Amino acid sequence: MTGESKFISGIVPPAETKEPAWWFAFQGTQLLVYQKPDSVSIPCLVDFAELGLIALSQNYLGRLDDRDCYAVELAEGTALPPGMALEGLRQVYGRLDEPLFWVATRAVQIVDWDRTHLFCGRCGTPLRAKRTERAKECPSCGQLHFPRLAPAIIVLVERGRELLLARSRHFLPGMYSVLAGFVEPGESLEEAVVREVKEEVGIDVKDIKYFGSQPWPFPHSLMVGFTATYAGREISLDDSEIEDAGWCTADHLPPIPGKISIARKLIDSFVEKQKK
Numbered sequence: 001m002t003g004e005s006k007f008i009s010g011i012v013p014p015a016e017t018k019e020p021a022w023w024f025a026f027q028g029t030q031l032l033v034y035q036k037p038d039s040v041s042i043p044c045l046v047d048f049a050e051l052g053l054i055a056l057s058q059n060y061l062g063r064l065d066d067r068d069c070y071a072v073e074l075a076e077g078t079a080l081p082p083g084m085a086l087e088g089l090r091q092v093y094g095r096l097d098e099p100l101f102w103v104a105t106r107a108v109q110i111v112d113w114d115r116t117h118l119f120c121g122r123c124g125t126p127l128r129a130k131r132t133e134r135a136k137e138c139p140s141c142g143q144l145h146f147p148r149l150a151p152a153i154i155v156l157v158e159r160g161r162e163l164l165l166a167r168s169r170h171f172l173p174g175m176y177s178v179l180a181g182f183v184e185p186g187e188s189l190e191e192a193v194v195r196e197v198k199e200e201v202g203i204d205v206k207d208i209k210y211f212g213s214q215p216w217p218f219p220h221s222l223m224v225g226f227t228a229t230y231a232g233r234e235i236s237l238d239d240s241e242i243e244d245a246g247w248c249t250a251d252h253l254p255p256i257p258g259k260i261s262i263a264r265k266l267i268d269s270f271v272e273k274q275k276k
C-alpha cells in the first residue's frame with residue numbers, strides 16, 4: 001500500500017528531536033496542506049508551532065522511513081498561513097505522495113478517536129492515554145478505550161466471464177461497484193460475504209477467496225476484499241439499499257470507483273484476468 005516506503009507505528013514520541021517531522025493536521029476531517037499547481041504536500045517541521053498555528057491535541061503516530069509523524073487537531077475557524085489550505089482526504093488522493101496519503105488515513109482516525117473519547121463511557125471519568133498501546137484508560141474503573149475500527153467485507157462476484165456490479169442509492173450518478181457491507185458481531189468474514197450478497201441482490205455464492213484488505217478512513221472502516229463465484233438464484237434487489245444490479249463483461253463496464261479504492265483493485269484484477 002505504501003510502495004517502497006516503510007511505516008512503523010509507534011505510541012511514545014522521541015524524548016528530544018531536532019529532525020523535521022511530518023505533521024498531519026486536521027480540522028474535522030480536512031487535512032492541512034501546502035497547495036501547489038499539480039500537487040499538495042504537508043508540513044515537514046521540527047515543531048508544529050513554527051506555522052504559528054495552535055494544536056488542540058497532538059498524537060505521535062510512528063515513523064515513515066526516517067521521519068517521525070504526528071497527528072494534530074486544529075481548532076475550528078483557524079486562519080491558515082498563505083499557500084495553505086484544508087482539503088478532504090479523497091480530494092488529496094493522487095496529489096499527495098502515496099506513502100504520506102496512507103499515513104494521513106491513520107492520522108485522521110487517531111485525531112477523531114482522541115477528540116471523541118475524552119470521558120469513560122462506563123463511569124464518566126476523564127480518560128488518560130496509555131503509553132504502552134494505542135488506547136485510553138479510565139483511572140477510576142480501569143476500562144480501556146481503543147480506537148474504533150469497523151470491519152467491512154467487499155466482494156467481487158464472478159459468473160463465467162461476467163462480474164456482478166450494483167448501484168447503491170448514495171453513489172454518484174451512473175456509478176456502479178462491487179458489493180460491500182459491515183461485518184456483524186459474531187459473524188466470520190466469509191459468513192458476512194454470503195449474507196451481504198444474499199441481502200442485497202438475492203443470489204447465492206461459493207468459492208469465497210481472500211483478495212486483500214485496505215484501511216478506509218471514512219470514517220473508520222477496514223475493508224476486507226474477497227472474490228466469490230455465483231452459485232444460483234436470480235438477482236432480486238433489496239430496494240432500500242441497491243437501486244440497480246446486473247452482470248457485466250470486462251469490455252462493457254459502466255463508470256466504476258476511482259483508483260483509491262479496493263473496489264477498483266478488485267474490478268481491475270478481474271479485467272486483467274479476462275485478457276489471459
Ligand SMILES: [Zn+2]
Pocket residue numbers: 120121122123124125138139140141142143
Ligand atoms: Zn471508568
